[in-house]
């Protein structure tokens with residue numbers, strides 16, 4: 001029986017490796033479409049944004065909501081119940097009281113009574129929660145959505161087919177083609193048509209390829 005020596009084995013492995021590398025550099029190796037791909041930093045986060053917006057991304061005016069849809073409120077309550085909810089100081093101030101059954105976390109540069117927790121350092125909070133298995137909800141407002149958008153895996157978005165010309169706060173622009181869309185509900189209330197969609201961020205073409 002012919003047994004190749006070490007040099008020959010090494011040379012064969014080098015050739016095989018080169019062929020594989022050439023092949024895989026041309027083919028886009030599909031990485032698993034799982035959100036937990038260990039090399040995709042963006043998907044280590046479990047943050048979920050939940051929001052209701054108008055046709056022009058309107059969120060609020062004078063620290064109040066622009067649209068009041070009871071069914072959407074119910075959806076918000078059911079979806080966030082039992083979870084941590086993160087909000088900006090202004091959104092906290094706009095609430096009549098702490099939201100029951102949820103851990104109310106407020107982002108602020110100041111300290112004050114009321115919330116379960118106040119975060120001063122948003123970057124530290126994101127880093128500390130990047131591999132948490134729990135779904136943490138970002139509930140607004142505009143400045144907080146803007147800062148968390150890059151780290152959010154899901155966006156539960158109620159899109160109201162109406163505009164609010166006097167709005168003062170807006171949801172940040174995002175590229176919907178980077179997300180899958182799951183229709184949750186379409187409805188009409190008080191003459192307002194709305195659609196609730198769950199957007200889930202797609203894996204972008206990753207830089208890292210499986211090493212050969």
Ligand SMILES: NC(=O)c1ccc[n+]([C@@H]2O[C@H](COP(=O)([O-])OP(=O)(O)OC[C@H]3O[C@@H](n4cnc5c(N)ncnc54)[C@H](OP(=O)(O)O)[C@@H]3O)[C@@H](O)[C@H]2O)c1
Pocket residue numbers: 050051052053058059060061062063064065066087088089090091092094107108109110119120121122139140141142143144145147169
């Ligand atoms: N349509 C919806 O789904 C929805 C949801 C939520 C809210 N809203 C509306 O949105 C409006 C409020 O949004 P907003 O953008 O004006 O305010 P906001 O995001 O709720 O709060 C802004 C405040 O949060 C704190 N903050 C934000 N980022 C911070 C950081 N990196 N570090 C430390 N503190 C930080 C600051 O508080 P300090 O000044 O205390 O430092 C800042 O003034 C209201 O009209 C509300 O009704 C709409």
